[in-house]
Amino acid sequence: MAGLIRTLQQIRCERGSKFSVREMKMALLSSLGTPGLRGALYYTGTRSSSSGTLHIKEPLNFWCGGRVNIKDVKAKSEPVYEPATGRVLCQLQACGATEVDAAVRSARAAFTVWSKLAGMERARVMLEAARLIEKRREEIAEIEVVNNGKSITEARLDVDSARLCIEYFAGQATVLSGQHVQLAGGSFAYTRREPLGVCVGIGAWNYPIQIAAWKSAPAIACGNSMVFKPSPVTPATAVLLAEIYSQAGAPEGLFNVVQGGVETGSLLCHHPDVAKISFTGSVPTGKKIMEMASRGVKPVTLELGGKSPVIIFEDSDLENAVRGALMANFLSQGQVCSNGTRVFVQSSIVPQFLKEVVRRTKAILIGDPLLEETRMGALVSKPHLEKVLGYVDQAKKEGARVLCGGEPFIPTDPKLKDGYYMTPCVLDGCTDDMTCVKEEIFGPVMSVLSFDTEDEVLRRANDSSLGLAAGVFTKDIKRAHRVIENLQAGSCFINNYNITPVEVPFGGYKASGIGRENGQVTIEFYSQLKTVVVEMGDVDSLF
Numbered sequence: 001m002a003g004l005i006r007t008l009q010q011i012r013c014e015r016g017s018k019f020s021v022r023e024m025k026m027a028l029l030s031s032l033g034t035p036g037l038r039g040a041l042y043y044t045g046t047r048s049s050s051s052g053t054l055h056i057k058e059p060l061n062f063w064c065g066g067r068v069n070i071k072d073v074k075a076k077s078e079p080v081y082e083p084a085t086g087r088v089l090c091q092l093q094a095c096g097a098t099e100v101d102a103a104v105r106s107a108r109a110a111f112t113v114w115s116k117l118a119g120m121e122r123a124r125v126m127l128e129a130a131r132l133i134e135k136r137r138e139e140i141a142e143i144e145v146v147n148n149g150k151s152i153t154e155a156r157l158d159v160d161s162a163r164l165c166i167e168y169f170a171g172q173a174t175v176l177s178g179q180h181v182q183l184a185g186g187s188f189a190y191t192r193r194e195p196l197g198v199c200v201g202i203g204a205w206n207y208p209i210q211i212a213a214w215k216s217a218p219a220i221a222c223g224n225s226m227v228f229k230p231s232p233v234t235p236a237t238a239v240l241l242a243e244i245y246s247q248a249g250a251p252e253g254l255f256n257v258v259q260g261g262v263e264t265g266s267l268l269c270h271h272p273d274v275a276k277i278s279f280t281g282s283v284p285t286g287k288k289i290m291e292m293a294s295r296g297v298k299p300v301t302l303e304l305g306g307k308s309p310v311i312i313f314e315d316s317d318l319e320n321a322v323r324g325a326l327m328a329n330f331l332s333q334g335q336v337c338s339n340g341t342r343v344f345v346q347s348s349i350v351p352q353f354l355k356e357v358v359r360r361t362k363a364i365l366i367g368d369p370l371l372e373e374t375r376m377g378a379l380v381s382k383p384h385l386e387k388v389l390g391y392v393d394q395a396k397k398e399g400a401r402v403l404c405g406g407e408p409f410i411p412t413d414p415k416l417k418d419g420y421y422m423t424p425c426v427l428d429g430c431t432d433d434m435t436c437v438k439e440e441i442f443g444p445v446m447s448v449l450s451f452d453t454e455d456e457v458l459r460r461a462n463d464s465s466l467g468l469a470a471g472v473f474t475k476d477i478k479r480a481h482r483v484i485e486n487l488q489a490g491s492c493f494i495n496n497y498n499i500t501p502v503e504v505p506f507g508g509y510k511a512s513g514i515g516r517e518n519g520q521v522t523i524e525f526y527s528q529l530k531t532v533v534v535e536m537g538d539v540d541s542l543f
């Protein structure tokens with residue numbers, strides 16, 4: 001409690017004003033430490049906006065330390081929608097070659113300054129950015145909700161993850177170091193860990209602010225600068241991060257935002273002054289990114305799709321296994337790369353599992369994502385909603401049984417009638433050859449498959465070209481580790497699912513990606529090693 005009061009005093013001191021109840025609750029939440037659902041669920045502050053009211057008028061492009069309004073009348077402009085209501089939220093100004101070039105030049109200029117700072121100096125700026133994110137947590141989360149459609153509860157956790165990632169890599173910036181190697185005759189060698197230059201980040205629409213932070217934090221910790229392109233579907237929050245880095249004292253151009261789609265992305269990938277591309281998105285686009293990068297021999301980080309298995313053994317704690325299956329399928333309206341959408345349940349417990357999972361799925365409150373009680377908001381776009389519903393129809397045609405959901409949903413609030421909602425769906429009687437079991441649906445659709453033996457389930461779980469994540473539920477500790485050892489996936493969970501602390505690496509095997517995000521290892525993907533051999537004697541020439 002004393003700590004809480006000190007935090008409140010700090011807030012009051014910084015703002016020169018009295019703190020409100022809302023601030024008090026925020027401080028209490030942040031004093032709980034690492035955020036989890038617990039913190040987010042108990043927040044009961046009042047909204048400053050409600051769905052259908054926010055209009056974004058400010059430019060969303062950002063370079064040279066400020067927002068940029070593209071004056072070129074030929075610049076492509078396209079509508080951006082609010083998924084909760086289906087109304088137009090803003091117009092996106094897509095960047096062409098001139099703007100991409102300006103942003104890269106801005107990043108290049110920042111690189112010359114930033115790369116020469118000590119790690120401690122970079123860390124100071126990053127920690128200030130993290131503090132500003134915490135201060136603007138609610139505002140960022142609300143804009144994320146309005147642009148993406150996910151619930152405010154989840155959006156707050158995404159903002160927290162963005163902040164924690166920046167804090168974590170601020171720490172890493174201070175300990176970047178090389179190696180000293182003693183050689184014969186008093187000579188020696190050393191290695192220097194150096195930045196790459198201007199890095200490009202290209203993001204997907206499902207975790208806009210989190211992706212922007214997960215890419216920029218390790219990049220700038222290593223001394224690089226970044227040009228980031230959000231998905232044209234969710235352009236709204238990356239620019240807030242750009243403003244925050246700037247206000248935190250980063251040199252102009254350290255983190256730039258260019259808006260646009262395929263054309264803008266490809267201009268970035270081909271730009272000769274770009275040293276690295278870090279991409280989050282679908283497998284087909286990831287392949288194109290790799291092709292483009294190969295022309296300039298540029299390294300890539302690829303965070304791609306998944307069709308991950310969750311394996312539930314008969315000895316598992318059923319209550320936890322059900323909770324885990326729900327967390328593996330319904331976060332962010334099911335639009336999560338790491339989702340465990342193939343739920344393998346040992347045959348003896350299938351009936352109990354289904355009963356409980358269906359009961360809980362039916363109880364998920366769908367509706368206005370800005371309301372505290374909402375647990376499932378709107379899918380990101382109308383075409384995407386139609387695609388997901390199409391997968392449910394296809395599953396029915398192929399013989400799966402719909403135990404619940406899989407229908408369009410219209411909330412009672414009239415302002416939400418044109419939003420992109422659907423009821424979360426549980427499919428039973430699924431077999432490995434069905435489309436719903438083979439393809440990434442990227443929506444709230446859980447496919448349940450029954451299995452008998454460990455060997456059988458391992459073979460079936462690994463029968464996929466993807467390998468992003470996997471989970472196992474069992475009380476048998478030996479089995480848990482044995483199964484995980486034999487699963488072909490980069491991000492694995494025992495007795496839980498979709499937990500991604502920023503201290504640990506995240507990324508996929510097989511076609512799910514290359515490289516990792518988060519954790520210490522990510523430093524290797526945003527830096528290069530210089531080896532220096534120092535001769536202390538004479539040159540022993542053969543010639």
Ligand SMILES: NC(=O)c1ccc[n+]([C@@H]2O[C@H](COP(=O)([O-])OP(=O)(O)OC[C@H]3O[C@@H](n4cnc5c(N)ncnc54)[C@H](O)[C@@H]3O)[C@@H](O)[C@H]2O)c1
Nearest residue numbers: 203204205230231261262265266281282285303304305337
């Ligand atoms: N592994 C992960 O960490 C992770 C995280 C989130 C999402 N995803 C994956 O992302 C996918 C959904 O996101 P999406 O629909 O936005 O993916 P997408 O591949 O359609 O688009 C991703 C980004 O790439 C850009 N882009 C598209 N074509 C391009 C091109 N030719 N050159 C350069 N840029 C181009 C888009 O504008 C967007 O910014 C899913 O498959 C999901 O699994 C993976």
Ligand SMILES: C[N+](C)(C)CCCC=O
Nearest residue numbers: 207336337338498499500
């Ligand atoms: C934090 N989650 C929920 C594991 C999402 C990771 C990013 C994937 O889309």
